[in-house]
Amino acid sequence: MSVVSLIGAVFEALFLVALTGLGMALVSGATTVGPMWGQSLSLGSALAAAAAFLLGRTAMVVIGAWSTARLNAAVTREERARLAHSYLATGWAIQHNEPAGRLQELLTTFINRVTLAVNALNQAVVAAVSLTAFLVAGLLVDAIATAAALGALALIALGLIPLRRRIRSGAVASAKSNLNFAGSISELGALAMEMHTFGVRKRFVERIDRDSDVTVETQRRVNFLTYALAPIYVSIAYSALLVGVGAFALVGSGELAVIGAVLLLMLRALAYGQQLTASMGALASHLPFLDSITSTTSFYENHADLSGTEQPQHATPLEVVNLSYEYAPGKNALQGATFRVERGEAVGIVGPSGAGKSTLAQLLLGVRRPTHGELLVSGTPLNDIDHAWWAKRVTFVPQDARLLTGSAAENIRFFRDHIDDAAVRDAAAKAHILDDLEKLPQGLDSHLGERGGRLSGGQRQRLAIARALAGRPEILILDEPTSSLDAVSERLIRQTLSELKGETTILIIAHRLSTLKFCDRIMVVERGKITSLGAPQTVQKESPFFRRSIDSLDTDLPLGFESIAVSSQEEGTAIDS
Numbered sequence: 001m002s003v004v005s006l007i008g009a010v011f012e013a014l015f016l017v018a019l020t021g022l023g024m025a026l027v028s029g030a031t032t033v034g035p036m037w038g039q040s041l042s043l044g045s046a047l048a049a050a051a052a053f054l055l056g057r058t059a060m061v062v063i064g065a066w067s068t069a070r071l072n073a074a075v076t077r078e079e080r081a082r083l084a085h086s087y088l089a090t091g092w093a094i095q096h097n098e099p100a101g102r103l104q105e106l107l108t109t110f111i112n113r114v115t116l117a118v119n120a121l122n123q124a125v126v127a128a129v130s131l132t133a134f135l136v137a138g139l140l141v142d143a144i145a146t147a148a149a150l151g152a153l154a155l156i157a158l159g160l161i162p163l164r165r166r167i168r169s170g171a172v173a174s175a176k177s178n179l180n181f182a183g184s185i186s187e188l189g190a191l192a193m194e195m196h197t198f199g200v201r202k203r204f205v206e207r208i209d210r211d212s213d214v215t216v217e218t219q220r221r222v223n224f225l226t227y228a229l230a231p232i233y234v235s236i237a238y239s240a241l242l243v244g245v246g247a248f249a250l251v252g253s254g255e256l257a258v259i260g261a262v263l264l265l266m267l268r269a270l271a272y273g274q275q276l277t278a279s280m281g282a283l284a285s286h287l288p289f290l291d292s293i294t295s296t297t298s299f300y301e302n303h304a305d306l307s308g309t310e311q312p313q314h315a316t317p318l319e320v321v322n323l324s325y326e327y328a329p330g331k332n333a334l335q336g337a338t339f340r341v342e343r344g345e346a347v348g349i350v351g352p353s354g355a356g357k358s359t360l361a362q363l364l365l366g367v368r369r370p371t372h373g374e375l376l377v378s379g380t381p382l383n384d385i386d387h388a389w390w391a392k393r394v395t396f397v398p399q400d401a402r403l404l405t406g407s408a409a410e411n412i413r414f415f416r417d418h419i420d421d422a423a424v425r426d427a428a429a430k431a432h433i434l435d436d437l438e439k440l441p442q443g444l445d446s447h448l449g450e451r452g453g454r455l456s457g458g459q460r461q462r463l464a465i466a467r468a469l470a471g472r473p474e475i476l477i478l479d480e481p482t483s484s485l486d487a488v489s490e491r492l493i494r495q496t497l498s499e500l501k502g503e504t505t506i507l508i509i510a511h512r513l514s515t516l517k518f519c520d521r522i523m524v525v526e527r528g529k530i531t532s533l534g535a536p537q538t539v540q541k542e543s544p545f546f547r548r549s550i551d552s553l554d555t556d557l558p559l560g561f562e563s564i565a566v567s568s569q570e571e572g573t574a575i576d577s
């Protein structure tokens, strides 16, 4: 592009020199143009040369525009892909910690700024190259006058540096406030229900207005400085030109054609100088947005989720050895967990809120890396296991089912193309959602609305269970899967899980005792530690928490896990502390 700009600028300079020469010749009634650089041309030849230079310049401008558009598309595609791919390559723990709306803002608004930055850079390159070409042409026509103009331009450029710095620091603030604003908007969407039910719409409006004002105000300052930069430059440059013309008047010498050509070249150089100044200002205002994208991409790249290569024969037994996890240094969410789960076992995990149950589930899934300790899959450390292999063998049902915008079948299959239609139906039947789905107009192919909005909370949860079962996992990890289900659905799910027992290893966190009825063992987690693990009756004897939970049930049946589970199955009694 620099070469194209340079050739274009040379053509333009030559055209202007030829045009000035022609004009001067016509005014003075001469039949030749020049002499310039020792050459005189007939009017016809000068006219033809000017036309050829103009044609050449036009061709270069078109080529320049084509390459700019290509460069723009390439940079946008490249930057967007790098950011999105590096984000997708990070671990879940990193993705989970990202502020809401940030990635969306980076991939849309900020990427647009990259396009604008490329445009500005391109304009700056074109202007710098053209300016240089014009100054060189000017030097060739009249060295002294051009050298004076050059000095003046250099001084102006130096003088404008502080202004450009202000633009850049203002743009950094603007980029930050844009990200904050995106976070506010995103939160607004997530809390829409609460906003209406708590009647706090006005407060949300005020908050959005306030955040918007901050964003607009920071951008306004940057815009003012950016827009002021070029006109300030022009005024100073015009003054320099005036001084130059004054100098010419004082010296009082020179060919009319030469003076005309120098003036024209300097005016054009001045225009390119203005373009250069404006583009540098615009670049300074866009670069912080590019910096944000680059630093975020580097952060993701440095936190890529590295997969091992081992593929043991089975995913079980699962051994947890002295496992600890800290969200912040010194603050153990889980501490020294050690246990072993055999193939086909069902382990129920209970404990007060905030005890570390979900953290344990995330460590078992491999989406969080332990701070200390180890997780062995059939004797192989989880870190060495091939992620894709592990993901096929271990599936997860979260507390809050999240669905795709698509059909029921697409939601159950969830991009795993190896799962055929029969397996999808089978999983839906096992999760007791098939009957509900078959009642929809297109059965399992029915579109479920945006993020499954056409289904009830309980139906969404059963669909998430079907999704987990469809892959026929060796290990199924469930984090309070029945918390949003009615008692009848919960019983059906429990029945499904009981049927899986023996063939699928199940680890299930539940606050409802009834859900855990089918479990072989119960694990009690309190304040980040496993305080009891064993058969339900043993845990009942061993764990005051478990006993308290049982005591808190409204039942007059004799104590005993079996009987309590039976008595609570229809009430779905909670055992949260």
Ligand SMILES: Nc1ncnc2c1ncn2[C@@H]1O[C@H](COP(=O)(O)OP(=O)(O)OP(=O)(O)O)[C@@H](O)[C@H]1O
Residues within 6 Å of the ligand: 327, 328, 333, 351, 352, 353, 354, 355, 356, 357, 358, 359, 360
């Ligand atoms: N992303 C996080 N950043 C910092 N601390 C966290 C994070 N997630 C959880 N914690 C903290 O770790 C501890 C364990 O949380 P965890 O979610 O594992 O508990 P839990 O037993 O599953 O609770 P609940 O039953 O309420 O879901 C809590 O003290 C919680 O505040």
